[in-house]
Amino acid sequence: MRIISWNLLRLEGAAVHDVAALLERERPDLLLMQEVTPHMDILPSLVSGHYHRLPWPGRIHGLAAWSRHNFATPQVLPLPASPLPGRLPRRRTQIVLVGDITFANVHLSHGQLLNRRQLLRIAAALRGRPSAIVGDYNAVGPSLIPGFTDVGPREPTHFGGDVLPFRLDRCLIHRLTCTFTTTLDFGPSDHKPIVLDLQMAESRVRRRPIHRIRRRLVKIRAALR
Template identity: 70%
Template sequence: MRVISWNLLRLTGAAVEDVAELARREKPDLFLMQEATKHIEELPNLVGGHFHRLSWLGRIHGLAVWSPHHFPPPTAFSLPASRLPGRLPRRRAQIVQVGEITFANVHLSHGQLLNRRQLARLATFLQGRPSAIIGDYNAVGPVLIPGFTDVGPREPTHLASNVVPFRLDRCLAHSLVCRSAYALDFGPSDHRPIRLELDLAESNTAAMAAAARKPRKDRLRRFYR
């Protein structure tokens, strides 16, 4: 499965036409966006497909997901927030289910302890499921979450003040295999899009195939036992 993730840089960054052009060129199965404004809701009018946006209370931007394929409506998952006054409102992850894989589209907080807490909460929620946490982590340095592997691109994806490079756009995966991961060229945003090829790990694929081969009567008997 081909996945693109891009922080669009609200209002002054990537417009809906830029997103549409990237979708046409890269042909992702799933396109995750951060800092997506209401204008990005025009995307299906340009490229078709299916689109959902999760706005943030008190902000003009939020998270968005697009796919050429139909998928169930995403859900919102609240993340830990700072208790200090004047901080941003509580952030939420956008949970997207595509087949057997659960994706969490994220734009985490800048606080380096807080964004680790947010990731830990998400990892607990996703525990046991083939899943990927993808987006703008705002994390500096290594991110270690038990059960998850950092499979995202290793090159910088953001230029702070257009000068200092950081690897902020990442992917943590559980029970998935990453066939390739790299950052695309800079566009109108201050973040580079990242492109990933993700598949179910062989152990999960074999388990699902074995379950599908079991006689339905046996599966129902075990369910009601």
């Protein structure tokens, strides 16, 4: 399954026709978007598929998911927020089930302790299911979550002040395998889209040593004589 994640940069970045062109060109199974405004709601009229937007209270933008595959209305997972007064409204995650894989579409807080707490909350909600946490992590340094593997592109996906490189857009997977990953051009946004090919992890079959199998066959043959 091919997944693309792209932070659109609200009203200043990628418009709906830019997103439609990306879908036509790259043909992903699932597109996860961050900083999405209501202007994106006409996307299904431009590119056939299934679409759902999750607005954030108190903000002009939120999260959205598009897929060529039908999916149920995503669940909403509230995330930990800063206890300090005057902080921005609480962030939320969009939980999308496509086929047998559960995706958490994320745009985490800038606070480095807070966004790790948010990741732990998401991982706890997904644990045990084949799943991926994909989106804008706003994280500096590694995001180490037990049971999850970082498989996103290792190159910068954003330049702070158009100068400092940051790898903000990431993907952590659980009980999945990543066979390919890359980034695309920025386009009109200040984030590069990331591309991932994900599939279910093959179950490991416990194999008996061949000499034990041979001894077992000898016993069976002797019993049949």
